[in-house]
Amino acid sequence: MSPQNAPAPAARVPAPTRREQILKEAARLFAERGFHGVGVDEIGAAVGISGPGLYRHFAGKDAMLAELLVGISGRLLAGGKRRVAEASGPPGAVLESLIDGHIDFALDDRPLITLHDRELDRLRDSDRKLVRQLQRQYVELWVEVVRELYPRVAEAEVRAAVHAVFGLLNSTPHLSRPGALPGRAGTAALLRRLAHGALNALSEG
Structure with missing residues (x-):
């Protein structure tokens, strides 16, 4: 060569x-x-x-926990904003990019999902409020994209659907039984189909 x-x-x-x-x-x-x-x-x-x-x-374990939970909330929001800015084409393509980004998080950062569910209340008030603030902004990012795709669906219904999809994707810590799913690629493909199916159901209302 x-x-x-x-x-x-x-x-x-x-x-x-x-x-x-x-x-x-x-x-x-x-x-x-x-x-x-x-x-x-x-x-x-x-x-x-x-x-x-x-x-x-x-400074100690509390500082580690705060950096982990505040950090992942900030990275999800920053990554979502970047994907919205960089995605080209119709709203469906933007939504697909958001879904893929969240699937990457859900598969690669499972311990952080478990930490959030179990330990969020251990953060001091200011850190917990910051996590919630970042999460609300991330939700609204998705809501705006989904409403562009389904403009006739009520905002409250779209927001509920977005939260439901997050719950579905963030179930990955419970999918770790050996042999339960065909590897990372297979799991990602399944989650992608389920997320799109859940949001596509908005058109049936």
Whole structure:
């Protein structure tokens, strides 16, 4: 093969920072055993540093939990806005992009879904309010796109349908039984069909 025809090198993915490694392991351990069931020493051991060494990165477990839950809410909103801005074509194509983005989250960040369901009330009021604020903005992003697709459907019904789809997609922590579904690609395809089916039902009202 000549140099001109050689394939371009794959883009190098930056290695996770120590802070990102800590957060990933903290999320996994909190989801598996509960916030109070995990000690700082165990989180440190999971990333190869002493428990006290974690305090160079975080003030404590509460700070880790806040960064995890506020962080994922912010990333979902930012990712949704980017997809709406970048998607081309009719509202259906924009909605498809939003669904695909949320499926990626639901499959790749299952511990964070479990954390949100179990531990949100442990956040201090200001952090919990911020999570809720970011989530409301994310919901409204979807509602606006779905209403463009189904302009005759009442806003309250669209909002209820969007919340229902989130519940469907965020069920992934309960789908982890070995052999239950045909791998990530098969699970993503199933979730995609179910989400589109649920929202397409709005046209039948």
